Amino acid sequence: MMKLEAIIQNSKLEAVKAALQEIGVEGMTVLEVRGHGRQKGHTEVYRGREYSVDLIPKTKIEMVLPDALVEKAEQAILSAARTGKIGDGKIFRTRIEEAIRIRNEERGEGAL
Amino acid sequence: MSIAKNLIAWLVTGVVILGLAQAVCAQSTAISPSPATDINSRLAKVEQQAADAKSSADNAWMLTSTALVLLMTGPGLALFYGGLVRKKNVLGTVMQSFALMAVITVLWGLFSYSLSFGSGNSFIGGFHNLFLKGVGASPDPDYAPTIPAQTFMVYQLMFAIITPGLIAGAFAERMKFSAMLVFTVLWSVIVYDPMAHMVWGKGGLLNAALGGRFPTLDFAGGTVVHITSGVSALVCALYLGKRVGYPKESMPPHSVVLSFIGACLLWVGWFGFNAGSALASGSLATSAFVATHFASAAAAIGWAAAEWIRNGKPSVLGGISGAVAGLVAITPASGFVKPMPALIIGLIAGVFCYYMVAKVKARFGYDDSLDAFGVHGAGGTLGAVLTGIFAVSAVNPIFKDAQGNVLASGLIEGNLRQLFNQLVGVAISWVIAIVGTLLILKLVDVTIGLRVSEEEEVEGLDLSQHGEEGYYWEASA
Numbered sequence: 001m002m003k004l005e006a007i008i009q010n011s012k013l014e015a016v017k018a019a020l021q022e023i024g025v026e027g028m029t030v031l032e033v034r035g036h037g038r039q040k041g042h043t044e045v046y047r048g049r050e051y052s053v054d055l056i057p058k059t060k061i062e063m064v065l066p067d068a069l070v071e072k073a074e075q076a077i078l079s080a081a082r083t084g085k086i087g088d089g090k091i092f093r094t095r096i097e098e099a100i101r102i103r104n105e106e107r108g109e110g111a112l
Numbered sequence: 113m114s115i116a117k118n119l120i121a122w123l124v125t126g127v128v129i130l131g132l133a134q135a136v137c138a139q140s141t142a143i144s145p146s147p148a149t150d151i152n153s154r155l156a157k158v159e160q161q162a163a164d165a166k167s168s169a170d171n172a173w174m175l176t177s178t179a180l181v182l183l184m185t186g187p188g189l190a191l192f193y194g195g196l197v198r199k200k201n202v203l204g205t206v207m208q209s210f211a212l213m214a215v216i217t218v219l220w221g222l223f224s225y226s227l228s229f230g231s232g233n234s235f236i237g238g239f240h241n242l243f244l245k246g247v248g249a250s251p252d253p254d255y256a257p258t259i260p261a262q263t264f265m266v267y268q269l270m271f272a273i274i275t276p277g278l279i280a281g282a283f284a285e286r287m288k289f290s291a292m293l294v295f296t297v298l299w300s301v302i303v304y305d306p307m308a309h310m311v312w313g314k315g316g317l318l319n320a321a322l323g324g325r326f327p328t329l330d331f332a333g334g335t336v337v338h339i340t341s342g343v344s345a346l347v348c349a350l351y352l353g354k355r356v357g358y359p360k361e362s363m364p365p366h367s368v369v370l371s372f373i374g375a376c377l378l379w380v381g382w383f384g385f386n387a388g389s390a391l392a393s394g395s396l397a398t399s400a401f402v403a404t405h406f407a408s409a410a411a412a413i414g415w416a417a418a419e420w421i422r423n424g425k426p427s428v429l430g431g432i433s434g435a436v437a438g439l440v441a442i443t444p445a446s447g448f449v450k451p452m453p454a455l456i457i458g459l460i461a462g463v464f465c466y467y468m469v470a471k472v473k474a475r476f477g478y479d480d481s482l483d484a485f486g487v488h489g490a491g492g493t494l495g496a497v498l499t500g501i502f503a504v505s506a507v508n509p510i511f512k513d514a515q516g517n518v519l520a521s522g523l524i525e526g527n528l529r530q531l532f533n534q535l536v537g538v539a540i541s542w543v544i545a546i547v548g549t550l551l552i553l554k555l556v557d558v559t560i561g562l563r564v565s566e567e568e569e570v571e572g573l574d575l576s577q578h579g580e581e582g583y584y585w586e587a588s589a
Contacts, residue, residue, distance in 0.1 A: 044364060045423050047433060047483060048470020051362040 001096040001109060002070045006061045007033065007089040008081040013059045019080035020063070023072045027112065028063040037090065058089060064096050066109045163258075167251075170258040173393035174267055180384025181270035185209050188381050189277050192374030192436070193284065196482045199366040200572025201285045202582035208280040208292055212273050215293065216300055220269045227305040229255065229268065234317040234325065236306045254314050254322060256391040267388060268308070275304055275337045281484030282345035283562075286355050286569050289577040291562045295552055303344065303548040307336045307541060318537050320510055328537030329503050329510070329521070329530065331400065332389035334444025334496045335541040342489025343545035345480060351553045352562055354479035356569050368429050375432035379408055382439045386446035399507050400446040404439065407446075407458030411438020414462020422470075430466070437465035437487050441495035448503035448510070448521060457498045465491050493538055500534030 008016055013030065020028065034055040041054035065073055074091060082088055101111040190209035197205045216224070223242055230237035241247055244265065252261040276296040283292070310316040311330050318335075320327035330336060355363070365371060387401035415434025416426040441461030442454055449457065469486035480486060503522030505511070511519040511527075520527040556562055563569070568576035575581060 045419075045425070045427065046364050046429055048419075048422075048466070048474065049359075051364045 001064055001099060001112065002067060003062065003064045003094045003096050004070065004073055004077070005092045005094075006077045006081070007035070007058050007091075008061065008077070009083065009087065009089060010057060010059050012081045012083075013061075015080040016061065016077055019076040020061075020073060023069070023076050025063060025065065025069065025073055025076075028061050031060045031062070033058050033060045038086070056087070064099060064112055066112060167258045170256075170392045170394075171260065171263055173397065174256075174259050174263050174388060174391065177384035177388025178263070178267040178270055180381045181267070181274065181388065182213065182381075184378050184381030184385060185270070185274045185277050186213055188374050188377035189274060190374065191370045192378060192432075193281055193371075193482050195367040195370030195372070195374060196281075196365045197285050198363055198572070199583060200574055200581075202366065202370075202574065203580060204289070204573025204577050205280070205284055207289065207578060208284075209277045211289075211293060212277050212296060215297060216273045216276070217269060219297065219300060220265075220272055224272060224300060224305055225265050225268070227301065228272070228308040229265070229313050231314050232309065234315060235310060237309045237313050255312075258392055264391065267391075268312075271333055271337060271385075272300060272304055272308070275333075275341050276300055278338070278341035278484055278488050279345045279348060281482030281488075282349040282480045283352050284481040285573065286352060286563050288561065288564050289573070291556050291560055294560065295556050295562075298552045298555070299344065299549065302552060303340055303544055304336070307340050307544055310540070311336050311537070318533075318540065326533050326536040327511070328496075328533050329448055329499050330444040330496065330537065331447035331499075331508075332386045332443045334440075334492050334499065335537050338440045338443060338488040338492025339496065339538060339541040340545045342485050342487070342492050343542050344549040345484030346478070346489055347546055347549040348553065349478045349480040349485065351550070351557075355481065356566055358479045358481075359477070365429065372428060372432055375436055379435055379439065382408070382443075386439075386443060389447060396447055396508060399450075402451050403446045403449055403454035404442050406451050406454040407442030407461070408435045408438040410455045410458030411435055411441065411462035411465075414438075414459045415466045416462075418463050418466045419470075433469070433483070433487065434462040434466065437461045437491045440465075440488055440491035441498065443492070444495050445499040445502060448499060448508050450502075450504060450507060453502035453524075457495065457502065460498070461491050461494055464494055493542075496534050496538050496541075497531070500531040503530065 006016070010032075017028070034057050036054050036056055041052055041056055044051045044053055061077075063073070070093065074093070077091055098107065099109070099111040100107055186206075186209055190206040193209065194202045194206045221244055223239070225244065225247065226239055226241035227237045230239065230241040232238035244262075247261045247265050249260045249262065251257050251259055252264060255261075256264045276299050279296070279299070280292070287295075310318045310324070311328060311333075312319060314322055316322065316324050318324045318326050318328040318330075320329050328335065357363070382404055383401055386404040387397040390397035390400055412431045412435040415437060416431045419430040420426040438458035438461050441457050442449075445454070445457055465487050468490040469483045473480060473483070473486055499522070501523040504525055505518045505521045508521070509518040511521060513519055521530065523531050553562065564573070564576055
């Protein structure tokens with residue numbers, strides 16, 4: 001099992017969700033987050049005063065997948081979330097040791 | 113059984129009384145004079161009915177205006193300011209406006225109306241109308257001959273409420289609630305009441321309609337409301353000092369949406385403020401209404417355009433700030449100028465106040481947090497001066513000679529003297545505001561203290577002053 005964490009543009013959430021559902025991803029957790037990578041935010045002007053906003057709102061999708069689905073899911077995210085401009089986001093992959101369904105204590109990939 | 117008996121007894125009594133009443137009525141009809149007897153009494157009756165009809169019409173507009181002006185404070189000003197502060201101070205800020213709706217109302221009834229509008233000397237009214245004595249259904253012919261004095265009283269109350277509310281923009285996010293209450297109560301009595309009396313009260317030094325020594329044209333409160341509050345705001349900002357972290361920390365408005373709603377409510381409420389200041393529902397009210405609207409529109413364009421040129425983008429906050437600046441500037445002029453000069457006044461105000469807020473404030477470094485001085489002090493002063501230039505007697509024949517001939521109003525009609533009088537009015541407002549505010553600040557400072565502690569300021573006014581939060585995200589569903 002692998003966990004994928006994808007940080008994407010807010011506007012790309014619907015497209016990424018659709019692409020993941022198409023390849024058979026059944027569950028995900030979506031979070032509204034703020035942050036920055038190399039892209040260093042933007043400035044806003046209120047009554048002549050400039051404010052630099054360096055933490056930009058992004059969307060983070062977390063999902064734990066069976067190994068067989070991981071590559072396909074990464075491809076789906078990459079093609080659905082890309083605009084080609086700075087700020088498109090990143091994907092992180094980590095190995096997951098165990099998954100347990102709380103309702104019936106089913107374990108492993110069957111619990112996903 | 114006894115209950116039923118009682119009921120029957122009461123019913124019988126009722127029927128007897130009704131019958132008697134009918135008999136009396138029939139008798140009185142019989143002894144009324146024949147219709148042909150007295151043409152004069154009929155004429156008097158018609159005249160009375162015409163006067164009643166006019167009074168009803170005027171009163172309807174004035175009660176509407178009164179409600180509109182209250183709407184300017186809550187929710188108008190409260191949301192306008194509330195959106196501009198940080199999230200942790202939103203309740204503390206709206207409460208500053210709301211508290212005045214309650215506190216000033218009580219003061220006004222007890223003695224402030226008397227101090228402002230009762231007869232007195234050139235500077236302040238007397239105690240004739242304490243506890244609203246003599247302020248009832250019959251009009252006060254000196255002020256508004258067609259509406260009940262009580263309507264005039266409650267209309268003026270709404271002005272007394274919003275004026276100290278405007279100052280809050282300067283001490284936002286750092287003043288103790290208790291200190292704010294004491295400050296505004298004292299300010300209302302020491303600065304507002306005398307100023308209102310001088311400009312609008314019987315025998316007031318600056319009163320243009322009731323024979324003041326230096327007749328200043330101030331239709332709806334450019335000096336009384338905006339200069340006094342705006343200049344006092346600057347004094348507050350300087351005396352209190354900057355907010356913790358200003359200007360290093362970024363303190364952008366937490367919700368321009370709230371400010372947008374507030375500013376639009378202010379725009380609408382201002383029709384009551386300016387057009388209502390005609391104190392009747394005739395053509396002067398229309399003229400003031402139109403001038404108000406035109407100035408606001410032009411000022412919104414002026415401020416937004418200035419931003420567009422300087423920053424490359426016109427902002428929503430810029431647009432609404434401009435609209436408010438235009439409303440401030442047209443306030444003294446609204447009942448004296450035609451629509452095209454109103455456009456000019458608005459446009460100048462929009463650009464000028466943008467410059468005051470974006471450039472002058474940054475240059476001098478005072479923390480007028482929500483720009484009460486930059487908009488109300490600067491815009492009010494500009495408006496008072498421009499009124500002396502653009503006022504025309506065709507709109508409002510306020511100056512007349514002994515024979516009743518209409519005299520020139522503003523500079524464009526050749527009355528250079530009026531510009532001088534406007535400057536006197538401006539100077540007196542500035543001086544009263546500065547001296548009065550300094551005195552009160554000092555007094556409150558040494559007695560209960562003005563500012564919240566640094567920890568409380570960092571925590572925010574909502575929690576530290578009121579024990580609640582504007583946005584309670586953790587609330588269960």
